Amino acid sequence: MNDKPNEVSVAIRYSRLRVSLNPLTLAFSGSHKSLEQPFREAYFDNSLDHLRRCKLYAILFFGIFGILDALVFPELIYPLWFIRYALVCPVFLLGLVFSYTAAYRRVWQAANAFYIMVTGFAYVAMVVIIPPPESYFYGVGTIFCIFFGYTFIHARFVTATVAGLLVFAGYQAAMFLLMETTGSIQLIFGAHFLGINLLGMLICYSIETQERRSFFLTTLLEKEKHRTEAANQNLEKRVEERTATLQRINRDLHKEVQERKQAEQKVLTSHNQLESVMDSIDNHIHVSDIDTRVILMANRHMKETYGEDIVGKKCHEAIFDRDTICAGCRNRQLLDENGQPGPSCTWEEKNPTNNRWYLNYARAIVWEDQRIVQLRVATDITAMKEMESRLQRAQKMEAIGTLAGGVAHDLNNILSGLVGYPELLLMDTPEKSESRLLLETIKKSGERAAAIVQDLLTLARRGVAISEVTDLNRVVRDYLDSPEMANLKSIHPLVSIQSNLSTTAFNVMGSPLHLEKTVMNLVTNAAEAMPEGGDIILTTQNRYVDRPIQGFETIPEGEYVLLKVTDTGTGISKTDLERIFEPFYTNKKMGRSGTGLGMAVVWGTMKDHNGYIDAHSTQGQGTEFELYFPITRQDVALEIEAQPLESYRGTGESVLVVDDIKEQRDLAAFMLKRLGYRVETVASGKEAVVFLQRQPMDILVLDMILEPGMDGLETYRRILAFSPGQKAVIASGFSESERVQEAQRLGAGAYIKKPYRMEQIGLALRQQLDEKPVSKLPSGDSIDE
Incomplete structure (x- = not known):
């Protein structure tokens, strides 16, 4: 063995290199x-x-x-x-x-x-x-x-x-x-x-x-490198041989020690793996003594929530901040009749310390020192509970909306007579006749009933046309100047109503009538929440949401006009706030809050306008509702003045009324005859097809919902198959659906919303009849006979 210290190698000088070169050509020689x-x-x-x-x-x-x-x-x-x-x-x-x-x-x-x-x-x-x-x-x-x-x-x-x-x-x-x-x-x-x-x-x-x-x-x-590598390989081989010999010698001497170390290592590895697995799970996991309730182990997520010093504390103290054992403690339920680990338990509970919901799974197991402990896994299900609540609310709104839509459709047909016939009778009743007052009362009652039907349609999300460019500031101002506002102030004289309207607020696409009804419902609710008086503030402003707002509902990114209604009233409890938009839900006395549809109509109107609602309330301090409407950069259209009767009279043209409700057919026929048209009626789409094949008509008044059999769109398709360019107007008690728009794409004219009114149906017919007949059936559409 060489005991000399290692020598440090230095670079070789070129002058010491002995290399043979041709002195003239410098080639190696x-x-x-x-x-x-x-x-x-x-x-x-x-x-x-x-x-x-x-x-x-x-x-x-x-x-x-x-x-x-x-x-x-x-x-x-x-x-x-x-x-x-x-x-x-x-x-x-x-x-x-x-x-x-x-x-x-x-x-x-x-x-x-x-x-x-x-x-x-x-x-x-x-x-x-x-x-x-x-x-x-x-x-x-x-x-x-x-x-x-x-x-x-x-x-x-x-x-x-x-x-x-x-x-x-x-x-x-x-x-x-x-x-x-x-x-x-x-x-x-x-x-x-x-x-x-x-x-x-x-x-x-x-x-x-x-x-x-x-x-x-x-x-x-x-060359030296190759020699060194060869020497190293030879040396490594010799070392490996010597090492193998030493290992064979030591194997027998240390076998018992190695086995003991392996056992200890397995225990340590198992423990570390268990901790690693527990820490990687984003649930609360802990182990506690089933008798003393002292926490023996807790994972990382548990410590982050309740503190790093949770181990060593009793579970009811560390988790629930209680000095005594929880009333619903399930420790004993985890043991069988012999005191040994039994079946597991699963339950949901809300932790009052952080107001979070947890799904708990617990089981009794035997610990390393042979005592019985409880293993509990708690999963945070707060988001799922909130989602379930929203889903239940949406399902409830959808079910009630479907019911309301059906009721509204039937009521629309019934109310047509209460609105239409008095209008016809008033045309023949002298101005000073006593009967005129009775007829006007009947007509106004029918119109008020129709307004309630519109609330039902709004609730069903089947009655709002949002194709009109609307100034939200004007909607608010019109309501503040309305008779309804004056009546509200007379009922609540101690309530002060103020407005703070942005002059730069964008327009929205919507229905001014339903938007004004929404403002009215919110202001009325706010006034009723202030029996001792207070302030109501209506605010509009532009709002850009650059990241989703997690409020009463999730408000996505986008550009909105914000309508905010704030009051200083008694406030709404959290439980009531979650249900405030449900139809017929109220905590006021029966008979003092109208139909109970006010806030449900607000909800339905916002959904029809593709808007979102956020609500905040503190009991004793007041409530704030924020309504987010998507903006439009279009300008508000000019108002159209009422047309004189002579501008939409008929000149003897023939009209076929297609409606499955007899009262609706009779009312439409009576109105059209008074306007100067020759009228025929049928009760179904099939009858309409047969009638027109036998006798052509100038124009159709076609109800979109016909039962049983073909609806209005299918009926119009079949008619166009043998009578291209047939003129028609569409009527329905519901909103302007995709099927209505498809019928108009095929050539139908204006859409008339029931109940029928003289000016409405007269203008629609006159406009369609005055147009040149043009077939709009696109090439490629098939029409079944």
Whole structure:
């Protein structure tokens, strides 16, 4: 074994390297002759990219100096540029292309010599062309060319020397034969150029010598590396053999110790894995003594929620902040009749310390010290409970809405007579007749009942047309100036109602009638919540939501007009606030709050307007409702004045009324006859098809909902099959549905909303009849007979 300290290796000096080189050509010789070919291959590979860049540099610089030619010798520009751009630059460009061929490897040194001579003789030619003394300065280019060849392009000593001497000889010959120079100038230039050549040769000789010594040294290092690796492999093999022997010897001596360590390691690993698994679960997991209720273990999520010092505390103290055992403790339910671990328990409960809902799973297990403990896993289900509540609310609203929609449809048909027939009778009743007051009372009662039906349709989300551009500020102002507002102030004189309306608020797409009803319901509710008086503030403003708002409902990103109704009343409890938009839900005395549909109508109107509601309330301090309406950048349309009766009278045109309700058919027929039309009626789509095949009519009044059989859209399709261009207007007690729009796309005219009114149906018929008959059945639509 060598006890000497390690010696620090130092770099080997080139002067100490013993390498055999030919003194003239610098080729490897003697015992190192075999290195010549590998050196040339390596020298070429290392020089190739550099040579290509050198050619680009030569083209660049040689080309740029052509600008100097044009500035100094404009009369000689053509011969000078011919030398630069027609001879030298193409040679280098071709050389650059040639460098990408396989043949270049064999002749690259000869090519280097050729480039030196081409460039050098080019400068000699320019020296000859340019008159002295300026021509002497172009001789500098020859010096530049010679040094470029000796140093920059990796030319070997022999190659560069031959090329450099030829350029020198050519320059001297040109001075002697072609240029008018004195002997002194020739001597001076010749001596300097010869000295520069010799200096370049020495530099090139030194560079190539160093390159070859470096290559020789690298080769030696590679050989030593291989020897070292072989020695290391041999040593490693011997060490492995010795190690194997020692292991065989120690195996028997330490077998018992190893088995014990393995057992301890398994226990430790199992414990660490258990902690890692528990900490990776985002549920509350803890283990507590089933008798003392002291927490023995808790995972990371549990500690983050209840504190790092939870271990060692009793579970009712750490989790529920109680001094006594929880009344519903299930510890004993986890044991069987013998006091051993029994079935598991699962239950939901709300933690009063953080108001979160948890789904708990508990089971009794035997701990490592053989005592019985409780393992509990608590999953936070607060979001799921809130989602369930919203889903139940939505399902309840949908079910009641469906019921309300059906009731509203039937009521619409019944109310048509209460609204339509008094209107017809009033046309024949003198102004001073006592019967006129009775008829107007009946008509107004029918209209009020129709307004309630509209509330039901709003609740069912089947009665709001939101295609009108509406100014929300105007809706608020119209309500504040309305008789309903005056009546509310008379009932609640201590309530102050103020408005703070933004002058820059955008318009919204909606129904002014339903929006005003929404404002009225919110203000009425607020006034009723302030029996001792208070303030109600109506505010509008533009609001950009750049991230979803998690409020009473989730408000997505977007641009909205915000309508805010704030009061200083008694407030709403959290339980009531969650149910406030349910139909018929109220905590007021029966008979004092209308139909009980007010807030449900607000909810339905907002859904029809693609809007969102957020509500906040603090008992004893007041309530705030925020209504988010999507904005529109369209302008509000101008109001249309009422038309005189003569503008929509008929002139004897034939009308077919298609409606499955007899009262509706009779009412429509009576109105149309009074307007001057010839009227026929049928009770179904099938009857309408048969009737029109037998007797053409000028126009149809077509109910969209026909029972049983075909609805209005299908009926119109079948009629168009044999009567293209048939004119029609669409009637329905519901909103303008997709099927209504499809019928209009096929050629139907205006949409009439029931119950029928004289002006409404008269204008719709007149507008459609006055249009030129054009079939709008698109190509490709199929109509079944």
